[in-house]
Amino acid sequence: MNKIRICMLLFLVLAGSLTSRGQSYQKTDAGIKTAIKSVAVEVQFYDPSTVRVLKWPQGDTFDKKSLSVIKAPQKTTFSVQQKGEAITLKSADLLVVLNLSSGAISFKTPDGETLLAEKETPNQFVKFDDAGVSAYKVTQAFVLAKGEPIYGLGIQQQGKMSQRNVKLRMVQGNTDDYVPFFQSVKGYGVFWDNYSPTNFADTQEETSFSSEVGDGIDYYFMNGGTADGVIAHMRSLTGQAPMFPLWTYGYWQSKERYKSQNELLGVVQKYRELGVPLDGIIQDWQYWGNNYLWNAMDFLNPEFYDPQKMVNDVHKLNAHLIISVWSSFGPHTKQYKELEKLNALYNFKTWPESGSEKWPPNLDYPSGVRVYDAFNPAARDIYWKHLNESVFKLGMDGWWMDSTEPDNFDNKPSTTHLGSYQKVRNAYPLVSVGGVYDNQRKVSSDKRVFILTRSAFAGQQRYGANTWSGDVVASWNALRNQISGGLNISLTGIPHFNSDIGGFFLWEFKEKLKDPEYRELYARWVQFGAFSPMMRSHGADAPREIYQFGKKGDKVYDAIERYINLRYSLLPYIYSTSWDVTANQSSMIRALVMDFAADKQALDINDQYMFGKSILVCPVTTGMYTKDxxxxxxxxxxxxxxxxxxxxxxxxxxxxxxxxxxxxxxxxxxxxxxxxxxxxxxxxxxxxxxxxxxxxxxxxxxxxxxxxxxxxxxxxxxxxxxxxxxxxxxxxxxxxxxxxxxxxxxxxxxxxxxxxxxxxxxxxxxxxxxxxxxxxxxxxxxxxxxxxxxxxxxx
CATH class of the missing domain: 2.60.40.1180 (Golgi alpha-mannosidase II)
Known part of the structure; x- marks a missing residue:
């Protein structure tokens, strides 16, 4: 009898495990675990439509807390069935099939239609030393249907709508913002949850992610049915988008840079005198003084003689003010000294390299500016403490968080609170922006957080941030590229995007604003800006205020004024659309695939889009009225x-x-x-x-x-x-x-x-x-x- 009891007990213990040709799996509360060809594999249902896949070398441990994903797995009803070499996990919305021989996983609709399949990938894990810690280069390939359009991956300046036949080196940069997520016209999405530099490649044979640093493979598959459905799942995983204040959807004026508070205030006053609407003005860098005081978050420049009065005067004119802050600090700042004691400053070169403000930089006088470790919660608290005490308490309305990539000129190895910098590099904008959002929410609910930032990563929509496309060089091609760039980052679930109206640098226009072609380009960019989530004029090399383009009765001036006024007339529509984004996981700018997925002619159009769900916008992206x-x-x-x-x-x-x-x-x-x-x-x-x-x-x-x-x-x-x-x-x-x-x-x-x-x-x-x-x-x-x-x- 004792032998029978022992056998019964063993049977009960192994009831969740089945065997086929020596391969076994164990059913878990969320899915299954197994090992195939010395690779541990785990499949977890996060909800009936979303599955997480983890793989790592057998014998190692892989216990990762995601920086992007904040959702915990929901209790999901599913079944597991084995037939030959295939194990099928079935929920109400998804079939997941694991091949016990090859280890490849495929994802299907409940009626068996294949949505996406893994390709058996040799050398998925290549071991190496990552700053003294054992790590792996990790790779996963998939097989897409022939001619199947995919979208997302963030902002790139290559003008492509569909991301097929694309190869990308995904490292956050000034004008490129990478999110390792794509979605298909077939109504599914894939989020590759890795923060290291990553190569994405789509060829006729396969579509793959290959990341430089990881302890294992970690990705999420979601079946949304439609583009909106996929975005809803992505935001369910990584966070919902809060609302911005109504005023943020008005017109913004900025430049590199207003050099005194009198100049800044004079711009607002001039708009009011002209009767041209304005809601936001932005103060760019160096209000803190010299580069050794870089990002002191204090008005140490004597031209800003009374910052409290400046903020009050802007508010009296019924406008709002946001200010530039960076992810780096000069050696003479209070923040630098506190962060240095915490060992929370990186050692790679960043902007500005010289202590002198002259151009080009004089490297005989290095600035000593260093980027802070935003992955360290204590460092984020120091950052906010100074921002709050020096600037927020003045009544500042928002933040322009520049260089949140951040600038990294020599790729020198550095260590973060979470390990090597290389391992978490692409998520820097997420944690740096998140630190400001979380801390502001702790001290105030009366003023919604508004952050304008130069870089983004998956999940950043939950932090009240609008990503701009960086310091693009003005050209007709650059204008056209902003359209597909903005649409593709929106398709990753990050709904708020804008670009520098007119382009940041005017290198191609020697006469600057006097150049008729540039004036035409600027007018057309204003039109695009009027139908963007944020309408903001900004740039270097020449000021961009409307009165720089003539006076009322001049064609360019009148065109600019027309679209600023048109923007304001649409505010009830725009604000209602912004609520739809927050309440119903919608998008403000919508690629045509979102509303017309059945129309094959619409799927790869890169210069048209829907603004909200009613307005089809077709920007003019070629010069028409300038000859010689x-x-x-x-x-x-x-x-x-x-x-x-x-x-x-x-x-x-x-x-x-x-x-x-x-x-x-x-x-x-x-x-x-x-x-x-x-x-x-x-x-x-x-x-x-x-x-x-x-x-x-x-x-x-x-x-x-x-x-x-x-x-x-x-x-x-x-x-x-x-x-x-x-x-x-x-x-x-x-x-x-x-x-x-x-x-x-x-x-x-x-x-x-x-x-x-x-x-x-x-x-x-x-x-x-x-x-x-x-x-x-x-x-x-x-x-x-x-x-x-x-x-x-x-x-």
């Missing part, structure tokens, strides 16, 4: 564009309705960017203002674009603070029934202090020549007095 460096407006030029299949489209400027699935030609005078509204769209138009919160939205124009059913939800709150996280906001949903020609304004949901209890909606059905462009509407179809109760309007 002379302006020539005698003939109206045009550009060709594609209207995606699956919808009719209404020309914003003319009201003409066109069928989707065709290429059309649109006239593009200097002050026109082609814009089309998806049939069925409902577009709120705000009042003419000088700053975002100048007037209440008590008399909104509501444009209806017939030709399909549509829905739009108008979102409103206190415009700043975090009360919206407690449900303190209101929504009003509009529904257009195209067949019945009725617009239903549903019951208002929610409330907040200062909410409009009664208001008017001025409704108009757009048609050819009626309620088009940015002109005033003379007569509305219906004027509705609305008190929060459901109203049905027939048009």
């Amino acid at each position: 460096r002379e302006e020539d407006f005698s003939t109206i030029k045009s550009r060709k564009l594609y209207l995606p299949k699956g919808s009719d489209w209404v020309d914003y400027w003319t009201g003409e309705k066109l069928s989707g699935g065709q290429t059309v030609t649109k006239d593009t005078p200097l002050d026109v960017i082609p814009l089309y509204l998806k049939a069925g769209s409902i577009l709120p138009i705000g009042p003419k203002v000088q700053f975002a919160t100048e007037k209440k939205w008590d008399n909104l124009e509501i444009r209806v674009y017939e030709g399909g059913n549509g829905e739009f939800t108008l979102y409103e709150d206190e415009n700043d603070n975090y009360n919206y996280e407690k449900g303190v906001y209101s929504t009003i949903t509009f529904n257009w029934n195209n067949a019945k020609r009725t617009l239903t304004i549903n019951d208002r949901k929610g409330e907040y202090p200062g909410m409009l209890k009664d208001r008017k909606f001025n409704i108009i059905l757009v048609s050819k020549g009626k309620a088009v462009g940015d002109g005033a509407v003379e007569k509305f179809d219906k004027v509705v007095s609305y008190n929060g109760r459901k109203t049905v309007v027939r048009l």
Whole structure:
């Protein structure tokens, strides 16, 4: 009997394990564990649609805490079945098949359609010494379907929309922001959770990630069904995007750099005198004085004689101020001395190299500037302590966190709080930005965190950061590249992107602002900026304020002013879209694959996109009105564009309705960017203002674009603070029934202090020549007095 009991006990202990040709696996609470060809393999369900795959050399340990992923595995119902060499894990939304012979894993839909398959990869682990610690170079290859478009990987300046046939050396840089994540038109995504320099390569044979440093392979597969679904899963893993204040969606002015507080204040005053809207002004570097005091986070430059007065004066003009801070410190700063005691400064060369401000740098006088170890929580607290005590308490409205890559000129080995710098290098922007966000949230809920930053990594959307594309050199090609760059980082789940309007450097334009071609380029970049998540003019070599381009009545000036005003008229739409990003995991700028995945002609277009879910934007990215460096407006030029299949489209400027699935030609005078509204769209138009919160939205124009059913939800709150996280906001949903020609304004949901209890909606059905462009509407179809109760309007 004792022998029988022992056998029964062994059977029960091994009940979670099965054997095939010497290969065994163990079922766990989240998936399975096994070892194949001396490689330990673990598959974990994080939810029914998301799976984590881990692999490491058998005999080693792999216990990693992700910097990007903050989600814990959810309890997921799944089954495990073995048939021959194949083990199949099945959840409600996913099949995961592991080949016990080769070790390759494939991912399928519940009905068995293959979404993605691993390729058997020899030499997945190559051992080496990483700054005195044993580590591996790690590689995983996948097999994609022929002609299957994929997207993401961050911002690159190569102008490609689909990332097929691409090879990338993924190391954070000034104008390239790498996120090791891609998603497919088939509705799945892959996040390669590694922070070291990584080679991504897509060839006809395979698609692979190969990272320089790792203890093992760690990636996540998610089946979202659609691009929006994939992004929702990525944000579920790595964090949701909080809301920015309303004012951040207004117009921003900046340059390299305002050299005194009088100059900065004079810019804001000039905009107010001209009647041109403005909400943000930015102070760039060197307000701290010389380079030995680099990033002191204090106004040590005597030209900034009263920083408290400067902040107050900007606020009195109903504008906001953000300021440049860096990830490095000069040797004479308080921060440097505290961080040095903590052993939290890296030893590689960074910007600026010289203590002298003259150009080129005089290396006989090294600056001694060093980057701080943002991976160290105590160092992040020191960073915030000085930022808070010196600047935030003045009432500063946000942060321009420059060089968050950070600049690394010699790749000299360094050690971080988490090990070698090389092992975690690409995640530096994530932790440095996160340190400011987390600390500000601890001390204030009255002011939403707003961070403008030059670099990004997976998960950074959770930290209130808007990534700009770095110091790009102005050219038509550079303008075009910003479109695909912004769309691809959005497709990684990071929704807030912008570029320096006009490009940072003007190296190709010897006459700077006097160059007619540059003036044309700048006007077109302003148009693109008006339909970006942030509209911000910035650059070196020449100032970019609107009055630098002439005066009212001059074509370039008028074109710039037109699009600043257009931006403000769309604020109810833009702010509601930003809420959709936070509440429903949407995206502000949307690659055409997001809404038209079934239209093969739309999948690789790199110069068109949706702004929100209603507006098709087609920027002009070639010069049209400059010949031999002379302006020539005698003939109206045009550009060709594609209207995606699956919808009719209404020309914003003319009201003409066109069928989707065709290429059309649109006239593009200097002050026109082609814009089309998806049939069925409902577009709120705000009042003419000088700053975002100048007037209440008590008399909104509501444009209806017939030709399909549509829905739009108008979102409103206190415009700043975090009360919206407690449900303190209101929504009003509009529904257009195209067949019945009725617009239903549903019951208002929610409330907040200062909410409009009664208001008017001025409704108009757009048609050819009626309620088009940015002109005033003379007569509305219906004027509705609305008190929060459901109203049905027939048009």
